[in-house]
Amino acid sequence: MNATVLIEGRPPIGFWAQRLDWDIDTVDSSVLARTEARSAVAAAGESHHAAHPSGHVFAAASERVAMTMGELTTNGLRHAEPPVTASLSRGNRGWLLVVSDGSVSRVPAAPGQDITAVGGLGLRLVMSMSLEVGWCLERGRKLVWALIGDTPPKSMLATLDRAAIS
Amino acid sequence: MSRDHQTSExxxxxxxxxxxxxxDDHTLVILHGEIDVRVSDELEYAGRFSIDAGRRTVMDVRHVTMMDSVGVSFVVRLAAGLRSTGAELLLQGPSRRVAELITLVGAGDLARWLPEEAQVADVSAGQS
Known part of the structure; x- marks a missing residue:
């Protein structure tokens, strides 16, 4: 189902602006990052892009950024060593989210096939909504990143269109 | 708090x-507002209660404003758990957000959506 795969590698390079940063040390700080990221994208990004004609909720970049920010920061809190930090940057391909933590021995793994298993759904959602998703180790820290396009991934739209959600 | 950004509103x-x-003849679960990791204990209780009851469960998601993977996992695992006991999960919508999320994780076939105009009482009468 997911056209996007989890890759091992550094975040995409490019000219990134409007960088916002958060310290993630509690669930509340994760929720705040999620909320502020959604607001930032809605204000800066979607003012230049009309609502997608599909009408899907997650066609909006702000919704995909908020979901991804929430999932990646929650994963950092639950499964990694502090300090956990998050950032959101603007580029010409969309929005780059990077969540950094101190756990270099525990790296992300692609979700398995069993959707009823504990864990894995968050990364599955992130991969369905992102153009690229990856992780790398850098200077004693782990970086997990996702590139969210201004326009939604075609594979995501196709999945939602097939389901005929109204 | 973000280090260099605050929302104006x-x-x-x-x-x-x-x-x-x-x-009387089913379990009713009502979800309201932001269903995320902050309500994971409440979701676990609701899931255990519903599975133990072993009856058809109606989940009202009409007023869900946000759902993360903890909420999606709750829906998926409850649907699968009920199915294993011969019971069914019915979703009371509309909620385009919830429908899209369970579709994106590949769980669209695990639960059935009630017609939007149907009330829980109507469904009970229709299936009794």
Whole structure:
């Protein structure tokens, strides 16, 4: 189902602006990052892009950024060593989210096939909504990143269109 | 708090509510607001209650404003758990957000959506 795969590698390079940063040390700080990221994208990004004609909720970049920010920061809190930090940057391909933590021995793994298993759904959602998703180790820290396009991934739209959600 | 950015408008990001009720012939779970990791304990209780009851469960998601993977996992695992006991999960919508999320994780076939105009009482009468 997911056209996007989890890759091992550094975040995409490019000219990134409007960088916002958060310290993630509690669930509340994760929720705040999620909320502020959604607001930032809605204000800066979607003012230049009309609502997608599909009408899907997650066609909006702000919704995909908020979901991804929430999932990646929650994963950092639950499964990694502090300090956990998050950032959101603007580029010409969309929005780059990077969540950094101190756990270099525990790296992300692609979700398995069993959707009823504990864990894995968050990364599955992130991969369905992102153009690229990856992780790398850098200077004693782990970086997990996702590139969210201004326009939604075609594979995501196709999945939602097939389901005929109204 | 973000280090270099603050929203100019207050955001309503309070945790949501999870209510589970034993009805005459089914279990009713009502989700309201932001259904995320902050209500995971409440979701676990609701899931355990519903599975133990072993009856058809109706989940009202009409007023869900946000759902993360914890909420999606709750829907998926409850649907699968009920199915394993011969019971069924019915989703009371509409909620385009919830429908899209369970579709994106590949769980669209695990639960059935009630017609939007159908009330829980109507469904009970129709299937009794």
């Amino acid at each position: 207050p955001e309503n990001d309070a945790p949501g509510d999870v209510v589970v009720l034993a009805q």
